[in-house]
Amino acid sequence: MSEQKQDHVDRILAQWRRERPDLDVEPMGILGRLKRLGTHLGREVEAVLMQHGLSTSAFDVLATLRRSGAPHRLSPGELLEMTMVSSGTMTNRIDQLEKAGLVERIVNPQDRRSVLIALTKKGLATVEEAVGAHVANQQRLTRNLTAGDRAEFDRLLKKFLADFE
Amino acid sequence: MSEQKQDHVDRILAQWRRERPDLDVEPMGILGRLKRLGTHLGREVEAVLMQHGLSTSAFDVLATLRRSGAPHRLSPGELLEMTMVSSGTMTNRIDQLEKAGLVERIVNPQDRRSVLIALTKKGLATVEEAVGAHVANQQRLTRNLTAGDRAEFDRLLKKFLADFE
DNA sequence: GCAATTTATCTTGACGTCAAGATGTCTACT
DNA sequence: AGTAGACATCTTGACGTCAAGATAAATTGC
Structure with missing residues (x-):
């Protein structure tokens, strides 16, 4: 009904x-x-x-570094694995974030093919602030679903998504 | 469990x-x-x-014209209402489709500010073929969900979506 | 009738994305 | 050591998108 x-x-x-x-x-x-x-x-x-000066793309990279834990450093390849974008896209994202002073490229002395992307002090402060607002926003966006709806929706999304990854 | x-x-x-x-x-x-x-x-x-020579964007426009019924003509403004894109994006889509010979712009004698976008013979043939393959593909993509899952998923999507439109 | 406003479409410039391939570096094998 | 192949990242060129504003035509109010 x-x-x-x-x-x-x-x-x-x-x-x-x-x-x-x-x-x-x-x-x-x-x-x-x-x-x-x-x-x-x-x-x-x-x-x-x-409102925090970040695009979704920029936030995705900063958040990936942040949740990886201290010292908040990952290689471009590791970032790539976690974000469903192409290598060219990741290079471009890192370039923009570096220009903005939110991350820096650190040469990897063990393997000069690769670099490490590290959150700067400013990058860490920015993402810590943004993630709080982001999570609050996500709660707002889902607040009209009941707890039961959310659980069922998540179950179905997970099942459906499993076909593709 | x-x-x-x-x-x-x-x-x-x-x-x-x-x-x-x-x-x-x-x-x-x-x-x-x-x-x-x-x-x-x-x-x-x-x-x-x-595989049918169409991008998702191009298909969206052709499909909107097709399902509007004969004579398969809508104004850019009407197309806009149905597709969640900006006016600049729609102009660009129509330009591309016109170049490809799939639609044509017809001047509206009633209102010279506006034009009508019409499927050409080639455009109609293309979309009729593509929509068959597209629908079959959509069935393939959802075939691992049970009928019950699909109904429940659709119910939740509709409820969630209603918050935004 | 004419000016002001609204409407419909198009233009511009910037951005994010991708596929394909270039570059530089490491590894393994001879 | 030298070379072939693998690997990690970056470059290039094309595309689709948007916001903001330009253009042109219709409508409204006086």
């Missing part, structure tokens, strides 16, 4: 059912909602991080 | 719990999985559309 009101995606599906009744659009509903939700959430997250 | 194995996001959360036990990271798990899943799904979708 208590079918929710027709939303944007329902209208899209209704158009397809009228125009192409041969297609099974149930998966399209799920994937369409997932994509729209991701876009909305991404924008909400970005808005808060921007 | 039957807790699933630790995944990438679980490892991130474990790091945060060790480094910042003061933070409540439950929402971060949900939002993190949602983002990663969206990235994976986006790449899978793109791969199939590329």
Whole structure:
């Protein structure tokens, strides 16, 4: 019972059912909602991080370094493994953060092919502040789901995600 | 019971719990999985559309025109309402599709500020073919979820999405 | 009718991303 | 030692996106 009101995606599906009744659009509903939700959430997250002078990309790198624990140093390759981006993208992110004085490249005397990316004092202070606001924002964004909804949603996301990683 | 194995996001959360036990990271798990899943799904979708010579962006516009029904014409403004992108992005998408001969701009004699974007014969043929492959791909991507999972997942997505639109 | 406002689309410049390949370094084997 | 291959990072060029503002046309109010 208590079918929710027709939303944007329902209208899209209704158009397809009228125009192409041969297609099974149930998966399209799920994937369409997932994509729209991701876009909305991404924008909400970005808005808060921007108040701390960070893009989502920049925050991702700083947060990865921070949660790796002291001394807050990882190689570009290690950062790459944790962030689903290409090597070129990571190089670019590190360049920007270095220009902003939030990380520094430290040569690795053991292996001169590689470098270590280290949080600077300023980078650590910035990410510590930003992560608090970010987590509070994430709580705000999920507060309209009940505890049961959140648990069930997370279970389904984890199961679905497991198909791809 | 039957807790699933630790995944990438679980490892991130474990790091945060060790480094910042003061933070409540439950929402971060949900939002993190949602983002990663969206990235994976986006790449899978793109791969199939590329086989038909289309980017996801291009397909979105062609599909919006197709499902609007004959004569498959909408103004840029109408396309904008349905696609969550900025006006500059839509102009660029239409430019690319026009160059490729998949749509054409038709002047609107009623209102010379606006134009109508129409699927060409080639555009219609392309999207009809692509949408079949796309829907089949979406079924493949969701086939590891049970019917019950899919219904529940869709319910939660719809409820969550409603907060933002 | 005419000016001010609103509407619809397009332009510009900046940013983040990727794939492909270049560069420099290390390792293993001869 | 020397060389072939593997490895780690960076460079390049193309693409899609956005915010902000430009342009042009329609509408409203006087």
